[in-house]
Amino acid sequence: MVIQIALVQEANWELYKKQKAAEAILYEKQKAAEAEKASADAKFYACQQASNSALYAKKKEAEGITALAQAEGFYLNTLLKQLGGNYTALRDYMMINKDIYQEIARINAQAVNGLQPKITVWSNGKGGEDGSNGAMKDVAGVYSMLPPLLKTVHEQTGMLPPTWLGTLSDVTP
Template sequence: MNALTTTEKLKAEFLSKASVQYETKVQEANWELYKKQKEAEAILYEKKAEAEAQKASADATFYACKQEAEAELYAKKKEAEGIVTLGNAQGAYVSTLLNALGNNYTAVRDYLMINGGMFQEIAKINAEAVRGLEPKISIWTNGSDSGGEKTEGAMGMKEVAGVYKMLPPLFKTVHEQTGMLPPAWMGALSEKSP
């Protein structure tokens, strides 16, 4: 019994140790598996959170871009509506002018050019063009300069008459340079040379 008992005892002891080692190894393996599962779950959770954050950021960016595009579209629509309204108002204005001036297109054109400052702009451009040049000065007279004495009133009227006599050559010069005629209410150019 001694040998058999000792053998059984040793067997039981080795079996017990092996069983404990097996259980320990199983528990260690399970612990490693559990630890790796938790690490994988943590990584998965982190990746999910990162993906959701990226999606939220992309959604926010998309929403901001969409809002900006809608705002720009709205602004462009309002600008277009304003342009249409302005065009309609200008059309009504020109139509009213045309009716007031007896459907005289030339008079309407001349009025709009005067009112729009076109002649002032032409004068500025011409002044810039001749800056630094030595101009040729033309003096227009009516040829009725008599040496007789005149009263003060007559002298004043002579000056006014001189201005009026100077207008036809001035109008002719403007017509030659720009192709524009004076408004009908100011007079017309004659076909003969002054």
């Protein structure tokens, strides 16, 4: 019987060791799960804080844009009142103030830079002193300017006028 008691005690001891080993593993797994949960909670909190921070920044940016628009509206309204409600004068003032005309001139200068345009000046040779009056004078002026105009277009582009318009005496196709 002593052997049986020793075997029972040994079996109990083995069971106790296994039970304690299982409890230790369970304890480690619980602590690992708690650590993972804490890590996930920390990541969630950091993400939430970053989102809140971004939202706050966007709200402040929107408030700044609104304040700027209100101030600019007040400024424009004040200018318009000072100019007697003349929108054209306000527009011209703003274009001068913002150097728009200089910018337009710069862009136009860049656009023609390197081009060598041919400029032709012509007249009917009478200088308006021929004594003719009325609408016929204007029509005669248009007809007298057409040949040099068409000649200039041909010289610069190589294009001839349509045949129904007539021919140029000194232009060859």
